[in-house]
Amino acid sequence: HNELKVLLPVLIVVAAGVYYVYNEFLLFMSNAQVRNKVVVLTDAVSGVGSELARLFHxxxxRLILCGTSWDKLESLYDTLCTDADPRETFAPKLVLVDFSDPDSLEEVVVEVVDCYGYVDVLICNSSIKVKGPVQSISLDVDRNVMDINYFGPCTLAKGVLPSMMSRRGGQIVLVNSIHGKLAVPFRSSYAASKHAAQAFFDCLRAEVEEYGISVSTISHTFINSSEPLAPEPDPQHNRLKAYISSQLSHGVRPSVLAYEVLLTVNRKKKEVLLSHPLPRLALYLRSLLPPVLFSVLSAGVRDSALAENVA
Structure with a gap:
């Protein structure tokens, strides 16, 4: 019994060490894969975007950083160049882009491609969220969400395809959402745009494979930039509800998602799901027992506390 008490901490430390070395090895290999590659980030000024910019830089x-704010792009540029060895890295190129203005995207595509004459990796991570009952969301908002979450990525993907096809290589990564696979109440516009983007890139993957172009989609739960809170004690009869709420409100950290994108580029994975067990279970129910899922979602709408925590 005493030997087990001593051995268990040692095993935990060894396992943690092996896991750390493994992750460092993966990071090293991923860096080797992206070195000298022309990589476009469609939203470099968000939390995830800045993490991606740091990793790839x-x-x-050879980064091409896109964003809606020139001041934020310049600030990110200064941070990246200050924190890295200029002998080992390339100064990023900056492109101002506004996906809510579809008429401007043709010029943006030309500017992006002209930076180096081609694109090796396009990472579409731009997104906007809208929450509310269907009847409270105007059609103008619906259109704006579709422009940013669907038409924007599609336009850039189509824009870089000719150079990728002529060079017979390249990769397009869509950082999507689990809402592209699972529709949740009060997310009608957002879920619709994510479903549309998922379908487009699934079709694109099959169409361009013969040209040596990889298409990857990453579906994640919501981005959680806040610090984790210590769980509050709950009465015995509320433990199940508290567990469900915590699972629904526990998102993915920007650094974790950015690292997964880097690994996806390295391994050329076709599809990645970043999710905790409960959302995964919901996906299985949607495929196998849809009436059960629909009943659970309807019950959740009636429970205001649960509805507020739906990701």
């Missing part, structure tokens, strides 16, 4: 990629 340190990996030696």
């Amino acid at each position: 340190l990996g030696g990629a």
Whole structure:
């Protein structure tokens, strides 16, 4: 019994060490894969975007950073160049883009491609969220969400395809959402745009495979940038509801998602799901027992506390 008490901590430390070394090895290999590659980030000024910019910049990629704010792009540029060795990295190129203005995207595509004459990796991570009952969301808002979450990524993907096809290689990564696979109440516009984007890139994957172009989609739960809170004690009869609420409100950290994108580029994975067990279970129910899922979602709408925590 005493030997087990001593052995268990040692095993935990060893396992943690092996896991750390494994992750460092993966990061090293991922950096080797992206070195000198022309990589486009469609939203470099968001939390996830800035994490992606840091990882790919340190990996030696030739970055093209897009964003809606020139001041934020310049600030990110200064941070990246200050924190990295200029002998090992390339100064990023900056492109101002506004996906809510579809008429401007043709010029944006030309500007992006002209930076280096081609694109190796396009990472579509731009997104906007809208929450509310269907009847309270105007059609103008619906259109704006579709422009940013669907038409924007599609336009850029189509714009870089000719150079990728002529060079017979490249990769397009859609950082989507689990809402592209699972529709949840009060997310009608957002879920519709994510479903549309998922379908488009699924079709694109099959169409361009013969040209050596990889298409990857990453579906994640919501981005959680806040610090984790210590769980509050709950009465015995509320433990199940508290567990469900915590699962629904527990998102993905920007650094974790950015690292997964880097691994996806390295391994050329076709599809990645970043989710906790409960959302995964919902996906299975949607496929196998849809009436059960619909009943659960309807019950959740009636429970205001649960509805507020739906990701």
